[in-house]
Amino acid sequence: MQVVNPQPRRDCGDTLDALGVEFGERVLTSRAVRDQYGRDESFHHPSPPDAVIRPRDAREVQRIVQICARHRTPVVAFGAGTSLEGNVAALAGGICIDSSEMNRIVAVNADDFDAVVQPGVTRRQLNEHLKGSGLFFPIDPGADASLGGMAATRASGTNAVRYGTMRENVINIEAVLADGSLIRTARRPRKSAAGYDLTGLLVGSEGTLAVFTELTVRLYPVPEAMSAAVCVFESIKGAVDSVIQMIQYGIAVARVELLDALTIKGLNLYSKTDLAEAPTLFLEFHGSENSVREQAEATQEIAAENGGSRFQWTQNTEERRKMWRARHDAAYSGKRLHPKGEIWATDVCVPISRLADCIEETRRDIERSKLLAPLVGHVGDGNFHLLLLVDHDDPQEVARAQALHRRMVIRALEMDGTCTGEHGIGHGKIDFLKLEHGAALEPMRAVKKALDPDNIMNPGKILEWKA
């Protein structure tokens, strides 16, 4: 972490003048505002933009990008700032386009199971709006991220195992390209075979190809019943094998989260609970009253065969919420284990058959490295997070954490996995992307150059620019 800004800042004087003529005092240049928009929730080195504007519609976004394009000024799109790989840091300066005033829910098409939203709408805002409609938007990355930001980083989270990631749940993106043109990547049908999948290309492009001005996302019917369960395991392997067998058995689990012993220890300290400090699965089932019971019963049987015990399940909404609140608190409770430690969150994803090995080797490596790092996993996807607790005033601990992190990513790659399942590349994982993709980096670079020949869209992210 603490990647040093490798980009020369570009002079934005002419751009600021031109923007001033059109946007007047809405061009925010105070140090306080700029600093706020130069960072996300990660510990990567922040880098403030030269100015921040909060456009109100697609036309205004177009004007900003057109002015920036004329002067080759960087454009950085900003959602809720909850990214974790420095994705929004303005490495070369430029103009930050904050979507917070584009937060209108444009339409809910209940019969079509989709919603049209502006990019600043957050997932909680959308779900609040949907209350009573019988529909919900499932993707839950933990933070109350903006939907534009979630699409930009190809976010997922706890229930991707059932509902997919943003890749599967964005139907259409309206976006402004680097040349200032406004496009729609698709229309509103649930599928299409018409031409290149620009929607897929923009989802996960982290603002390096376009600035989003509107999204159409999929919605799902609120299940008739939801139940939750907790089960404690003797080993990580027992927990992971249970999940594989559950899927084989056809149990359409909606969430299945692994918390390792250290995470539970942190939770006990944080929440004054008394959970067994052992690998634990938190599960959720969606379906009819009968089917959630059936699923829970089958899961209990499978877990028991794999060393699972203390299986507890509930259909009580409050108990279920409490359990997921605890899972959510896992991201913060780690601090109780290491008071001077700041959380450095990272993620990798491997084929699920390699997940237990990858986690166990990583755990041993953490111990050898004399570091503290609770581990939580979206097991159904083969995705796990390490919450490294690092004292940034201890350069040796920082160095050990960096080395451990590198080994973990390389371990995941060697197991045919990816350097990030859901956080994206930003500027924190650029070197790992190279290791992961090899020759495929060239077509990525060709696409970037074709769509953004002057490298104005969030420069320094995903790929290093080569002139």
Added chain:
Amino acid sequence: MQVVNPQPRRDCGDTLDALGVEFGERVLTSRAVRDQYGRDESFHHPSPPDAVIRPRDAREVQRIVQICARHRTPVVAFGAGTSLEGNVAALAGGICIDSSEMNRIVAVNADDFDAVVQPGVTRRQLNEHLKGSGLFFPIDPGADASLGGMAATRASGTNAVRYGTMRENVINIEAVLADGSLIRTARRPRKSAAGYDLTGLLVGSEGTLAVFTELTVRLYPVPEAMSAAVCVFESIKGAVDSVIQMIQYGIAVARVELLDALTIKGLNLYSKTDLAEAPTLFLEFHGSENSVREQAEATQEIAAENGGSRFQWTQNTEERRKMWRARHDAAYSGKRLHPKGEIWATDVCVPISRLADCIEETRRDIERSKLLAPLVGHVGDGNFHLLLLVDHDDPQEVARAQALHRRMVIRALEMDGTCTGEHGIGHGKIDFLKLEHGAALEPMRAVKKALDPDNIMNPGKILEWKA
């Protein structure tokens, strides 16, 4: 249809010489072979390649593309030839790469629910291979297409409503790009946020960006139970509304197909059956024994509220197969209605809320046009097919069919739909792609030019080339 070849054929003499040195008699240039590879199952004008080669591995594909690249010779990838928009016609001549000898199932990773296959493996071949493993590959476009071809056209079919299309079910593609380089678009985890989604970009690119040499596809557990049901409706709207309500109710239907009255009439003639000649839904449910019963009961109730009657359901495998055979026969039985008519199959897809309107308006238009055209729909996706029966020796009938087809596509676009849900663009729908995408055509063109600057990859498909 009968689009005339607008591409000047390029001289391939040097390429044929160079290929001859490396591949000897495996460079097939007989008229009979070339003709066979210049056409698909559509009635678009065929256009034979100058030669056909059946490479045996990725290295050989690379060599062919490298030689073609040197001489700017077109390269057309060929799977099972079951496409429907002239997708494989060698409009500018060149070398056809037939994947039929690359038909090896490389690996089945049962714990990871994926299979690694060469592009010539067909979907039936894969499912035969999977027998006994408890896993299956769900995507079923009707024809026994190759998986490479299915990925190239972003195919889907009857159970996309439950399992998604090729877009959601291809994890990784190994492919040769226009410069002869070999890439992998991804590794094998179920999700990744690492860089641009090249997998998504290549799925649906119809051979215009790359030639596939290996695919990793998702597998699913064979459900514990499957049941099928048939229900007859008074109106198209009643059938479509039932499907919307089923989804709202949370019924995870695995297939739901609409057959219109004319389709049933053709089926009765073809199969000597005595089905009611009215809009009919064919349904399939996957799950546990209890849940498929529950789903069928809830469906019957919903159907009854929407004018559905004669609801029949079965858990008998043979009866279920018979029903789907009838649905499959719908594609051929139409010929009984019009002995001189050749089938011209086309598809559009709209938001499901507009589906009943779109179908009913299209039906009225068919009647006004004095044409015969059975209509079948993947209703859960808003996708339907028209099987136009056209006597190609009757120029007036051909003209009426062309006009009707154009009106149908424009109607779908005006309803925020797409000009093709699953057949792709080929060269048959190039003009419609322009209408559909407008400004978004430019980034598509930019991507094509960036990845294939000499326009050697399946030229004349998806986009018109502009120098």
